[in-house]
Amino acid sequence: TDKDVLVIDKAEDPPTADPGVEVSNNGYTLIFPAYERLVKYDGAKTEVIPELAESWTTAPDNLSWTFKLASGHMFDDGSPVDAAAVKYSFDRVKKLAAGPGDMFPTVKDVVVVDPQTVKFELSAPFAPFLSALATSAGSIINPKAQEHAVNGDDAKAWLAEHSAGSGAFKISAWERNQQITLDPNPHYAGKAPAFKQVIFKIVREMSSRRLQLENGDADLIDQVPVDQAEAMKSSAGVVIESNPSLYVVYLYLNNKKAPFDNPKVRQAISYAADYKGLVDGVMQGQAEQMRGAVPDGMWGHDPQGMQYSYDLEKAKQLLADAGVSNLHISFTYSQADSAWEPVGLALQASLAEIGVTMDMKNVADTTKRELVAKGDYDIATGAWTPDFADPFMFMNIWFDPTKMGAPGNRAFYENPKVTDLITQALATVDQKKREQLYIDAQKITNEDAPYVLLFQKNDIFAMRSSVKGYVYNPMLIQVYNIADMSKSE
Amino acid sequence: MTEPSGDVLLEITDLSLEFRTYRGPIKALNGVSLNVRAGEIVGIVGESGCGKSVTMMAATRLLPKGAAHITGGGIRLFGSDPMKLSERELQHVRGRQVSTIFQEPMNALNPTRRIGEQIVEVIRRHQRLDNAAATSKASGLLRDMLISEPERIMQAYPFELSGGMRQRVLIAMAFSCEPRLIIADEPTTALDVTVQALILGLIKHKATSTGTAVVFISHDMAVVSQLCDRLYVLYAGRVAEAGTTASVLAAPAHPYTRALIRCLPGLAPPKQPLEQIPGTLPDLLDPPAGCLFRARCREADDRCVSVPPLAAIEPARRAACWRRIEETQAA
Amino acid sequence: MSLISTILRRLVLLVFVVAGVAIITFTISHLIPGDPAQLIAGDKASAQTLAHVRQELGLDKPVTQQFVIYVKQLLSGDLGQSLRTRRPVAGDIALFLPATLELGIAALVMAIMIGVPLGVLSAIYKDGPVDQAARVVSVAGISMPVFWFGLALILLFYVKIPILPGSGRITLGIAAPPRITGFFLVDSLVAGDLKAFWSSLYHLILPAFVLAFANLGIITRQIRASMLDVLQEDYVRTARANGLSRSAVILRHALPNALIPSVTLLGLAFGDLLYGAVLTETIFAWPGMGSYVVSSIQTLDFPAIMGFTIVASLGYVLINLAVDLTYMVLDPQIRELG
Amino acid sequence: MRLGAAAGRHRAGSPRRLLAPYRGDASRVTEPPLLSVEDLEVRYRVTSGWFGGADVHAVNGVSFSVAEGETIGIVGESGCGKTTLGQAILGLTDISAGAIKLRGTERDRARRTQLQIIFQDPQSSLDPRLPVWRLITEPLHIRGGYTRKQLIERATELAVSVGLRPEHVDRYPHEFSGGQRQRIAIARALAVEPALLVLDEPTSALDVSVQAQIVNLLLSLQAERRLSYVLISHDVSLVRHVADRVAVMYLGQIVEEGPTLDVLDAPRHPYTRTLLEAVPSFDRPLNSIAPRAGELPSNRTLPTGCFFRERCPSVTTGCELPQVLVPADGLRTVRCHLVTRTGDTTLPRSAPGPVFSSPNDAIA
Amino acid sequence: MAADGIATSPRPASRLRMGRLWYRVKGSPLTLIGTAIALLVLFVIMAAPLLAPYPPDKISLSARLAAPSLQHLFGTDEVGRDLFSRVLFGARASCGIAFAIVIISTVIGSIIGCLSGVVGGIVDTAIMRLMDVFLALPALILAMALAAALGPSLFNAMLAVAVVRVPAYVRLARGQTLSLRNRTYVKASRSFGASPAYMLRWHILPNALSPIIVQATLDLGGTILTAAALSFIGLGAQPPTSEWGSMVSSGRNYFLDQWWYVTFPGLAILISAMGFNLLGDGLRDMLDPRLGGR
Numbered sequence A: 001t002d003k004d005v006l007v008i009d010k011a012e013d014p015p016t017a018d019p020g021v022e023v024s025n026n027g028y029t030l031i032f033p034a035y036e037r038l039v040k041y042d043g044a045k046t047e048v049i050p051e052l053a054e055s056w057t058t059a060p061d062n063l064s065w066t067f068k069l070a071s072g073h074m075f076d077d078g079s080p081v082d083a084a085a086v087k088y089s090f091d092r093v094k095k096l097a098a099g100p101g102d103m104f105p106t107v108k109d110v111v112v113v114d115p116q117t118v119k120f121e122l123s124a125p126f127a128p129f130l131s132a133l134a135t136s137a138g139s140i141i142n143p144k145a146q147e148h149a150v151n152g153d154d155a156k157a158w159l160a161e162h163s164a165g166s167g168a169f170k171i172s173a174w175e176r177n178q179q180i181t182l183d184p185n186p187h188y189a190g191k192a193p194a195f196k197q198v199i200f201k202i203v204r205e206m207s208s209r210r211l212q213l214e215n216g217d218a219d220l221i222d223q224v225p226v227d228q229a230e231a232m233k234s235s236a237g238v239v240i241e242s243n244p245s246l247y248v249v250y251l252y253l254n255n256k257k258a259p260f261d262n263p264k265v266r267q268a269i270s271y272a273a274d275y276k277g278l279v280d281g282v283m284q285g286q287a288e289q290m291r292g293a294v295p296d297g298m299w300g301h302d303p304q305g306m307q308y309s310y311d312l313e314k315a316k317q318l319l320a321d322a323g324v325s326n327l328h329i330s331f332t333y334s335q336a337d338s339a340w341e342p343v344g345l346a347l348q349a350s351l352a353e354i355g356v357t358m359d360m361k362n363v364a365d366t367t368k369r370e371l372v373a374k375g376d377y378d379i380a381t382g383a384w385t386p387d388f389a390d391p392f393m394f395m396n397i398w399f400d401p402t403k404m405g406a407p408g409n410r411a412f413y414e415n416p417k418v419t420d421l422i423t424q425a426l427a428t429v430d431q432k433k434r435e436q437l438y439i440d441a442q443k444i445t446n447e448d449a450p451y452v453l454l455f456q457k458n459d460i461f462a463m464r465s466s467v468k469g470y471v472y473n474p475m476l477i478q479v480y481n482i483a484d485m486s487k488s489e
Numbered sequence B: 001m002t003e004p005s006g007d008v009l010l011e012i013t014d015l016s017l018e019f020r021t022y023r024g025p026i027k028a029l030n031g032v033s034l035n036v037r038a039g040e041i042v043g044i045v046g047e048s049g050c051g052k053s054v055t056m057m058a059a060t061r062l063l064p065k066g067a068a069h070i071t072g073g074g075i076r077l078f079g080s081d082p083m084k085l086s087e088r089e090l091q092h093v094r095g096r097q098v099s100t101i102f103q104e105p106m107n108a109l110n111p112t113r114r115i116g117e118q119i120v121e122v123i124r125r126h127q128r129l130d131n132a133a134a135t136s137k138a139s140g141l142l143r144d145m146l147i148s149e150p151e152r153i154m155q156a157y158p159f160e161l162s163g164g165m166r167q168r169v170l171i172a173m174a175f176s177c178e179p180r181l182i183i184a185d186e187p188t189t190a191l192d193v194t195v196q197a198l199i200l201g202l203i204k205h206k207a208t209s210t211g212t213a214v215v216f217i218s219h220d221m222a223v224v225s226q227l228c229d230r231l232y233v234l235y236a237g238r239v240a241e242a243g244t245t246a247s248v249l250a251a252p253a254h255p256y257t258r259a260l261i262r263c264l265p266g267l268a269p270p271k272q273p274l275e276q277i278p279g280t281l282p283d284l285l286d287p288p289a290g291c292l293f294r295a296r297c298r299e300a301d302d303r304c305v306s307v308p309p310l311a312a313i314e315p316a317r318r319a320a321c322w323r324r325i326e327e328t329q330a331a
Numbered sequence C: 001m002s003l004i005s006t007i008l009r010r011l012v013l014l015v016f017v018v019a020g021v022a023i024i025t026f027t028i029s030h031l032i033p034g035d036p037a038q039l040i041a042g043d044k045a046s047a048q049t050l051a052h053v054r055q056e057l058g059l060d061k062p063v064t065q066q067f068v069i070y071v072k073q074l075l076s077g078d079l080g081q082s083l084r085t086r087r088p089v090a091g092d093i094a095l096f097l098p099a100t101l102e103l104g105i106a107a108l109v110m111a112i113m114i115g116v117p118l119g120v121l122s123a124i125y126k127d128g129p130v131d132q133a134a135r136v137v138s139v140a141g142i143s144m145p146v147f148w149f150g151l152a153l154i155l156l157f158y159v160k161i162p163i164l165p166g167s168g169r170i171t172l173g174i175a176a177p178p179r180i181t182g183f184f185l186v187d188s189l190v191a192g193d194l195k196a197f198w199s200s201l202y203h204l205i206l207p208a209f210v211l212a213f214a215n216l217g218i219i220t221r222q223i224r225a226s227m228l229d230v231l232q233e234d235y236v237r238t239a240r241a242n243g244l245s246r247s248a249v250i251l252r253h254a255l256p257n258a259l260i261p262s263v264t265l266l267g268l269a270f271g272d273l274l275y276g277a278v279l280t281e282t283i284f285a286w287p288g289m290g291s292y293v294v295s296s297i298q299t300l301d302f303p304a305i306m307g308f309t310i311v312a313s314l315g316y317v318l319i320n321l322a323v324d325l326t327y328m329v330l331d332p333q334i335r336e337l338g
Numbered sequence D: 001m002r003l004g005a006a007a008g009r010h011r012a013g014s015p016r017r018l019l020a021p022y023r024g025d026a027s028r029v030t031e032p033p034l035l036s037v038e039d040l041e042v043r044y045r046v047t048s049g050w051f052g053g054a055d056v057h058a059v060n061g062v063s064f065s066v067a068e069g070e071t072i073g074i075v076g077e078s079g080c081g082k083t084t085l086g087q088a089i090l091g092l093t094d095i096s097a098g099a100i101k102l103r104g105t106e107r108d109r110a111r112r113t114q115l116q117i118i119f120q121d122p123q124s125s126l127d128p129r130l131p132v133w134r135l136i137t138e139p140l141h142i143r144g145g146y147t148r149k150q151l152i153e154r155a156t157e158l159a160v161s162v163g164l165r166p167e168h169v170d171r172y173p174h175e176f177s178g179g180q181r182q183r184i185a186i187a188r189a190l191a192v193e194p195a196l197l198v199l200d201e202p203t204s205a206l207d208v209s210v211q212a213q214i215v216n217l218l219l220s221l222q223a224e225r226r227l228s229y230v231l232i233s234h235d236v237s238l239v240r241h242v243a244d245r246v247a248v249m250y251l252g253q254i255v256e257e258g259p260t261l262d263v264l265d266a267p268r269h270p271y272t273r274t275l276l277e278a279v280p281s282f283d284r285p286l287n288s289i290a291p292r293a294g295e296l297p298s299n300r301t302l303p304t305g306c307f308f309r310e311r312c313p314s315v316t317t318g319c320e321l322p323q324v325l326v327p328a329d330g331l332r333t334v335r336c337h338l339v340t341r342t343g344d345t346t347l348p349r350s351a352p353g354p355v356f357s358s359p360n361d362a363i364a
Numbered sequence E: 001m002a003a004d005g006i007a008t009s010p011r012p013a014s015r016l017r018m019g020r021l022w023y024r025v026k027g028s029p030l031t032l033i034g035t036a037i038a039l040l041v042l043f044v045i046m047a048a049p050l051l052a053p054y055p056p057d058k059i060s061l062s063a064r065l066a067a068p069s070l071q072h073l074f075g076t077d078e079v080g081r082d083l084f085s086r087v088l089f090g091a092r093a094s095c096g097i098a099f100a101i102v103i104i105s106t107v108i109g110s111i112i113g114c115l116s117g118v119v120g121g122i123v124d125t126a127i128m129r130l131m132d133v134f135l136a137l138p139a140l141i142l143a144m145a146l147a148a149a150l151g152p153s154l155f156n157a158m159l160a161v162a163v164v165r166v167p168a169y170v171r172l173a174r175g176q177t178l179s180l181r182n183r184t185y186v187k188a189s190r191s192f193g194a195s196p197a198y199m200l201r202w203h204i205l206p207n208a209l210s211p212i213i214v215q216a217t218l219d220l221g222g223t224i225l226t227a228a229a230l231s232f233i234g235l236g237a238q239p240p241t242s243e244w245g246s247m248v249s250s251g252r253n254y255f256l257d258q259w260w261y262v263t264f265p266g267l268a269i270l271i272s273a274m275g276f277n278l279l280g281d282g283l284r285d286m287l288d289p290r291l292g293g294r
């Protein structure tokens, strides 16, 4: 491929590129290069630095935030990014009330102070607010997009396949299920990107993606399973990017339902998982066993946290202690994550050794979610990534009894002590204090074992060795900093 | 009466033929001899399965490839052996010099093509005529068949015509290239008597007016008697008797011929038992030794354990029965 | 049966089919656990967001009322909105159908061009080596798991001996021709873009062959059987007895009559084609209805599944109508009486 | 006769009784005829489309009767409705109008077995999957109440009575020749001791030699059991040989009916003449035949007037009117207005002029 | 009475029929091969536990994706299960299910079809219209919809495919019934006063059976494919059941490097489907009355 064209093979067509609607990393691939946000993650780090906002202040009660906009940022039609645009974007997200709206649960109002100043008013203090602004949901949209609105959809249909941002690129063509073309935004405030064009090609089959990369028909391919990564390591001209991510693979145990209402049984299951076997065998070493709910790489992680080990004797003993025998349970999973099935198979084999029968129940992913939401399962598979860089994303969601079911506490877990600790953490502004509260909470949850915490896996993709300048940020999975990347050939 | 003296068009000598099947070879023909001369109408009669069709299909090599095997004797059609001709040479003999009319007029025409096309195709295959000339020739042929509106018929598809009409079309087609020999394999069996009479008349008329020789196959003695100059009576793949029609009917020499004539209900007084030939044709898989008719013959005796030859018993008369042969020799 | 009454009967059937399919798919979509709102709002959506989305989708209404709305939409040609692609299903179908049709037609043409001569030869030389070979090929075609065959061919012709492309419709970097029919082969010719034409032809070869292979088996088998029937017919014997050449006998008398019953096969072939396309497109990353529907099923995108099913059954009925009419036109007996 | 009773007798140990010759008392003149067919009409609906259907008028007002022990022959061209008539008598085809009476009363289910039929094609009238004993006793099997042993015994008796050998009853139809199969069919029809057999071209699928065997069998069965036959055939000489009376059918109507020899030796209706002239014979040379071009008209819409008008050599005025069967000389009736009671003087013989000039005269 | 001189075929019928069958089979090597494969599949289904060197579900995360060797004839899969054992056991799921489907749909379809043909009238019309609707539904889609509705499982996939197959049998059986109903021997039976049930039991069912059996044999091949295809797209057999289609499906991710993973289950599908198709073809030729069978 040409030096100034970057070709990326994606496994799936992003559903939309509308920041007000899109909730998948697949869509973020397009949204991040096409839009700018008030703040952004700093390179590989999970702290934020200014992007559109040049500076900000927060009121002492933590109920209002005022941002001063930097000048010179322009949308792709040449109009300037101003406070009205910021207000438009956040009002729109709130009004659409699709998934992204949940990023800012306490934003009450956005006020245009002057063209370069905008103020957010919150109904309650929200510690992770700044971090949330760096997400896709915080993208600033050109208010002119509203001209494309039909039937009061706030331009939802149009923005699904077009962009109206101030990012380095804009979507210039989208052929559904085939390819998406990005062209540079001529009015981009930053340094002009190296690529004249970025093409995303939709190639569903992994083997096809791989062959294209190996044949040089693609520069970068995403969604590479570990086995393929292993095999591709030997291919000439191919680089495997494998970075520790915050992507957590875990199992829900239905705490509401016997026998999993008994912590001993839950612990027994936790001892029956062959963590090392899974990490080495299934994940080819491209993963790390967890030590509590907050993954390594996020503040709030406890490096000394307790880890369950693969110990069938202990598991058997725990079951006996709990007085449970002839256990017959089901394992509900879908194909949404390729690790789930081998995990289930391995667990099934281990459990069989301690006299527990486990049926595998493969369902469509939405069905799994629905079953989980209704608490209609014994063990189910889960995977979780944080939307913004804050332990809130784990602790206040997984263990909060008000969020049982679909919203996140899918184990239907409730421990008043834990509830207390995490509620306190959310109202605290001081990060050090918060961190301690979260670590204390994790000590309890590890013991209670509402979930089987399996591993956090690496984010793996592959690219040609000629592609330079990629920077990995654990918060930006499937997002490539194409504005800063280049090709050496 | 003597045998006509024209050229011998078809001569079959001692032809034996079998079909190889899973049960073993079916000996369909066991030494058939017959000949056809220019301009005569020759009848072949016999019960179903006695080899009438097979004999004539062998002569034009229309038998299914692979299944039929000639085990003895030979055929000469217009002086050459059809078994030795190439496919291409054979195609020029068929239709051009010898045509065949089959029993079932219902299926003998291609159901998806118009009558006219089918006749014209045959004409143009064998004659250097352009389309218009061939078409007008075809309509003339149909007119000869007493079809009053040949143009309309030529535009029709076979299913639109009655059986008698189709058979007339097939006869017209058979005569289209003025062949020297026509083989008519039970052309009227499927038709009503009124239509049969018409068809027989047409064949006879056309044959005599063009001088074409006809081999007329039938199992109906009465029909053959009206039409043919000479007659071959076949039994189990052999000729039982041959001679001019009149002489065979007047004095059948073979017991089989005799029985065939006498068992017809028309000749017996009403309500009286008919003369019947007991039993059925022999199993051709495993034909008995000796005279094949022996098991059903009322006159059979010790002589019949050996096969009687087809011997001349009178001028222009031959029969394959020891009794008659010895009577002749004695005389 | 007359032409008009055939058409009328088919149209009535059409109403039946669409109604039946609508009821079946609608019922199914409401039986399966799976909250469509979650598909849209994402894994971590709050309860309020879910409620809002549900309301937007009309899922908060009673089931009967939802069905009425659905039928009303259907009557106005609106197949609803895909949960997965967030686009109108009708639009998605219009977008993806041409790719499938292009693949399917290419496969059908290929299957007919190989299958008919093979079947004819096989019948003419019954029990000979050609026949045995043709029978092996046709049985292999019928028995071949499409999804596996596709992989095997990719491995062979794309990986080991890289002479053919293994995925997609057109070489990367060559722009797709401007969309007129959605058939790349046609559109590129219209646009005079030969490069795009050759590239898309090149990309069509493997998937079309894989898809053709199964149909080829069926066609060969059918043609062989009806040729064997026809070759035994009296009129073929008549043609031979009249000294027509071998080719005339076979091509002008036997084959047309053998083809008539095979026309019905085209209707069946369409069904097989859909079936095969679902799998072939998955393997070859062919951006058509097949991959669309597989993804829809995997994500339980019911508006898309229902839309596809309705369109496919409609297509099936219409194709069969066309087949019946062709049949009538080919068979003079029906044509003249009809 | 109730067959249950027959079976009882059978068990009692006198099986031959069942086969005893029929000794009825049908000779009384006052008794109604065994079978009478009155103004029978049969139509087949051939297309049932959205736009109305079309009917085939297969039988159009046929009346005749059969006495016990009598044979009536029905002759006519293909498609004239002979088979339909036979099947209608058996109740195998629904009738559109008219009546079929058995001894004066409408034929009903109970008496149905008094009528039996022999089909033209002996091959297809026997289920290839059943052994002969089961085929022969099918009517009894349908009634039920017999043990397998009884059925086999009865089948053996019947088989012997039609000239088969006892061991044949264990074999399957495909092992038999055409004539033997027809014997099986006859035995089956006799199983319920019917009074009348409809014979629908019983020998036309057979060779003449075998035909003679079957004809002889039928004649002897009739003599033994005083059976009545309705013999349907297009073979005039067969009908002449077997039938007492003959009815000539044309387009679903009887055009001439009377004692066999009267009708066949001195035909009065022009159609009967045309038909008889066309019958091939040893002593009439071909070139005296003047076949009329044309065939049976369509029976979708019946012609007006005389049905034979189009093809009739002696058509004159009056033929455009519908014709009725009128009594002519002797016991016969003719459907032609040209025929008077006294003779056929008004009817010119058809012109014998030679249509074909042929030098080859047939047999001298 | 003329009992004299009647000759019948001297050969016993049964020997003749066997002889003819054998003659035909002998003349058709492909049919022989098909029969052999079908028998082999049946044998494997029954003897899988005896033949398989390992339990099919035995996981060994350390021996994953091993190439074929003497230890693992067909290699191992991504969790280290022995593919040879899984292919053997797969015969149970893949072919066993095909048998079940074909039997269910044949029985249901034939009963409905024969009844429809015999009863006629409105019932017949209603049934046939319903079948038209089912026929118009794309088969795989209906199967997928049902499988999706009832949840993916081997049983549901089986049910779905069976439902899809029924109309074909209804049509076949009805066609047979209609044509048999007009056979002279059925007419004859009617003339003796036989009831529809009698005719169905004694004449129609026995005579309609052989084309149905042929169709069923041919369908076995097709059904193996359909079941495999359903499993391939994840709607059929569920882990850890070994089923060929789902094995190809998971193996597809590894086919570039671990060729054996897709190859053997795929071959198993191909070969067993071919076996039943060849057998069906042969049976059809043998039973076709036009070709002299019966």
Ligand SMILES: Nc1ncnc2c1ncn2[C@@H]1O[C@H](COP(=O)(O)OP(=O)(O)OP(=O)(O)O)[C@@H](O)[C@H]1O
Binding pocket: B019, B021, B026, B028, B046, B047, B048, B049, B050, B051, B052, B053, B054, B055, B064, B067, B219, B284
């Ligand atoms: N293709 C064939 N395969 C096996 N046997 C055959 C074949 N064709 C004919 N025969 C056998 O050859 C013998 C003679 O058949 P042929 O057709 O000549 O009889 P036919 O005299 O014409 O009888 P019909 O009057 O019924 O036409 C029969 O016994 C028949 O069974």
Ligand SMILES: Nc1ncnc2c1ncn2[C@@H]1O[C@H](COP(=O)(O)OP(=O)(O)OP(=O)(O)O)[C@@H](O)[C@H]1O
Binding pocket: D044, D045, D046, D056, D057, D058, D076, D077, D078, D079, D080, D081, D082, D083, D084, D085, D234, D299
């Ligand atoms: N089932 C049927 N449906 C429609 N028309 C029929 C049916 N059966 C007979 N016909 C028609 O009814 C008319 C009389 O038929 P039928 O079979 O009674 O004639 P036939 O005198 O027995 O003729 P053949 O000598 O050919 O047996 C014919 O025109 C025939 O086409």
Ligand SMILES: [Mg+2]
Binding pocket: B052, B053, B054, B185, B186
């Ligand atoms: Mg013949």
Ligand SMILES: [Mg+2]
Binding pocket: D082, D083, D084
């Ligand atoms: Mg008849």
